Amino acid sequence: MVNQIIAEIFQEIGEYLDMQDVPFKPRAYEKASETIASLSFDLGDVYKKGGIKALEEIPGIGVSTGEKIEEYLKTGKIKFYEELKKKTPVDLTNLRRVGGLGPKKIKALYKKLNIKNLEELENAAKAGKIKSLEGFGAKSEENVLKGIEFLKRSKGRFLYGYLSSEIKNIENNLKKIKGVTRLDIVGSIRRRKETIGDVDILIESKNSAPIMDFFTSMDNVLQILAKGETKSAVLLKSGIQVDLRVVDKKSYGAALSYFTGSKDHNVALRKVAIGYGMKLNEYGLYKILDNGEEKYIAGETEEDIYSNLGMQYISPELRENRGEIELARAKKLPKLINYGDLKGDLQVQTNWTDGDASIEEMANAAIKYGLEYIAITDHTKRLAMTNGLNEKRILEQTKEIDKLNKKLEKEGVNFKILKSTECDILEDGSLDMPDEILKQLDIVSISVHSLFNLSEKEQTERIKKAMNNPYVNIFFHPTGRRLGKRDPYAVSIPEIIKYAKEKGIVLEINSQPERLDLNDEYIKMCVESGVKMSIDSDAHSVSHFPYLDLGIGLARRGWAKKEDIINTLPVGEMLKSLKRS
DNA sequence: GCCGTTTTCGGCCCGACTGTTTTCAGTCG
Numbered sequence: 001m002v003n004q005i006i007a008e009i010f011q012e013i014g015e016y017l018d019m020q021d022v023p024f025k026p027r028a029y030e031k032a033s034e035t036i037a038s039l040s041f042d043l044g045d046v047y048k049k050g051g052i053k054a055l056e057e058i059p060g061i062g063v064s065t066g067e068k069i070e071e072y073l074k075t076g077k078i079k080f081y082e083e084l085k086k087k088t089p090v091d092l093t094n095l096r097r098v099g100g101l102g103p104k105k106i107k108a109l110y111k112k113l114n115i116k117n118l119e120e121l122e123n124a125a126k127a128g129k130i131k132s133l134e135g136f137g138a139k140s141e142e143n144v145l146k147g148i149e150f151l152k153r154s155k156g157r158f159l160y161g162y163l164s165s166e167i168k169n170i171e172n173n174l175k176k177i178k179g180v181t182r183l184d185i186v187g188s189i190r191r192r193k194e195t196i197g198d199v200d201i202l203i204e205s206k207n208s209a210p211i212m213d214f215f216t217s218m219d220n221v222l223q224i225l226a227k228g229e230t231k232s233a234v235l236l237k238s239g240i241q242v243d244l245r246v247v248d249k250k251s252y253g254a255a256l257s258y259f260t261g262s263k264d265h266n267v268a269l270r271k272v273a274i275g276y277g278m279k280l281n282e283y284g285l286y287k288i289l290d291n292g293e294e295k296y297i298a299g300e301t302e303e304d305i306y307s308n309l310g311m312q313y314i315s316p317e318l319r320e321n322r323g324e325i326e327l328a329r330a331k332k333l334p335k336l337i338n339y340g341d342l343k344g345d346l347q348v349q350t351n352w353t354d355g356d357a358s359i360e361e362m363a364n365a366a367i368k369y370g371l372e373y374i375a376i377t378d379h380t381k382r383l384a385m386t387n388g389l390n391e392k393r394i395l396e397q398t399k400e401i402d403k404l405n406k407k408l409e410k411e412g413v414n415f416k417i418l419k420s421t422e423c424d425i426l427e428d429g430s431l432d433m434p435d436e437i438l439k440q441l442d443i444v445s446i447s448v449h450s451l452f453n454l455s456e457k458e459q460t461e462r463i464k465k466a467m468n469n470p471y472v473n474i475f476f477h478p479t480g481r482r483l484g485k486r487d488p489y490a491v492s493i494p495e496i497i498k499y500a501k502e503k504g505i506v507l508e509i510n511s512q513p514e515r516l517d518l519n520d521e522y523i524k525m526c527v528e529s530g531v532k533m534s535i536d537s538d539a540h541s542v543s544h545f546p547y548l549d550l551g552i553g554l555a556r557r558g559w560a561k562k563e564d565i566i567n568t569l570p571v572g573e574m575l576k577s578l579k580r581s
Numbered sequence: 582g583c584c585g586t587t588t589t590c591g592g593c594c595c596g597a598c599t600g601t602t603t604t605c606a607g608t609c610g
Contacts, residue, residue, distance in 0.1 A: 017582095024593060028582040062583050100599085102608050135607085139600055354594085354610090385610050387594045449610070450597070 018103035098147035161513025192553030258282035264321035347536035365542035375420035429465025511551030523558025
């Protein structure tokens with residue numbers, strides 16, 4: 001898929017133009033970049049089928065960006081971009097990941113100190129050269145160092161949600177090769193970890209040579225790290241490493257278990273085997289005979305291995321050695337929520353604020369995805385940058401929703417659009433919408449978008465005050481983190497969970513790849529405290545509903561059952577469950 | 582550079598916060 005590469009280039013073009021104070025164009029390139037990054041189809045295919053005309057039909061792509069996509073597809077380069085880069089040869093991709101640095105500051109650092117990359121930035125900051133620059137000071141220098149430190153901590157981890165289409169593509173192509181009888185994506189992806197370090201692929205085949213040849217010569221390979229008979233590894237242009245293992249049928253289950261991990265889970269599992277006088281490795285489960293010989297007992301499937309160890313099957317999401325081995329041996333594992341269990345989505349944005357599509361388009365996309373209801377949760381006026389709704393517009397929106405629901409009913413479609421809001425929590429914990437409006441909505445949800453640097457005590461009190469409003473039902477993305485970009489604000493989630501229990505407030509599991517908030521550990525805390533959760537896509541585009549799977553994966557990692565999640569219920573029961581006593 | 586229309590030019594979310602300044606540029610969402 002060329003999408004990610006082109007999206008990245010457009011993003012950088014936008015930033016280069018920003019440096020030059022060019023008006024409006026930066027936003028246009030940025031918008032094009034975002035659109036391309038979230039497409040579910042390949043730009044190369046679009047171009048092949050319909051040429052440049054078809055490209056221009058994609059919203060946000062026009063004559064100029066269309067031509068540049070064509071140029072990239074034909075030549076692998078975009079001249080305009082190459083020239084910008086020559087003029088200001090800085091590592092924008094990495095420098096802009098440092099919080100507080102935007103195009104203008106990066107330009108100043110380059111012009112005045114010739115800083116081109118993170119290393120030079122760090123050296124300059126450590127040498128105290130930044131604080132004396134015009135427009136910078138001691139605080140900026142300190143923040144630069146902090147930003148670099150943050151980057152180092154999150155280095156090498158990727159967000160699965162943003163790589164899934166590229167991985168899916170590799171998977172589909174490998175499956176087409178003759179002799180590939182089974183394929184699984186294993187490792188942290190199979191365990192549904194929120195960030196992944198690399199991609200591990202396991203294949204069952206008797207003939208690995210053509211597989212390895214194909215794998216190492218894919219278009220998106222930057223560098224071949226290893227190529228052998230059973231194992232190959234490549235670095236993709238997108239920066240992630242992919243490992244491939246090929247095994248035979250007899251060992252497939254054992255290899256699946258071994259390469260899925262986690263390491264800690266595997267160690268614990270092997271200890272159980274030893275206790276039974278057995279040995280477990282990636283080729284199978286073996287009984288050690290009196291004469292010292294090893295007799296193969298199981299290995300074709302994971303189920304065989306677990307049952308021969310006297311255990312229930314353990315879902316990949318639970319394999320972190322956090323107590324799952326003991327429960328599986330006692331046959332007491334919880335029955336986790338399943339993929340496909342969600343009946344609705346309680347956070348959906350539309351083009352009334354910062355979403356891409358109309359209410360009707362989002363509803364149709366949700367219907368197509370298999371949902372029975374969605375809640376429309378556009379931002380409120382405090383979030384001016386999203387064109388947040390004021391009292392007048394939100395009332396207009398409820399009328400529009402009534403109209404659409406009537407239409408759906410008339411057409412005999414079993415689908416309901418709920419009136420809702422993502423109401424901003426203001427400075428003092430009051431809400432950005434008066435009670436007389438809130439009480440007219442089906443669901444009231446709240447979230448924090450400002451004052452991220454309050455003390456833990458202040459932030460927690462602020463949120464609790466908001467939760468105390470009698471009309472509030474759900475607290476969205478409770479920690480506010482953006483993976484790889486921003487740490488959570490200081491807040492005591494255990495205290496919020498306790499208060500949510502007391503007040504009957506639902507906490508959200510936000511499924512956006514860079515949010516995934518609550519995380520698995522807090523989800524587990526909610527499950528244990530009996531606090532209900534909702535799993536929402538926070539969709540801003542018709543293509544975002546599949547993110548719900550990320551949220552379900554996370555919920556499973558947090559040991560959540562179907563009954564812990566309110567939007568597994570049909571719409572009537574779900575709404576009833578929200579009623580506060 | 583894109584979009585939409587009162588169609589082929591004129592408009593393009595805007596307010597808060599930070600850290601620098603001493604009135605505001607840059608960044609963020």
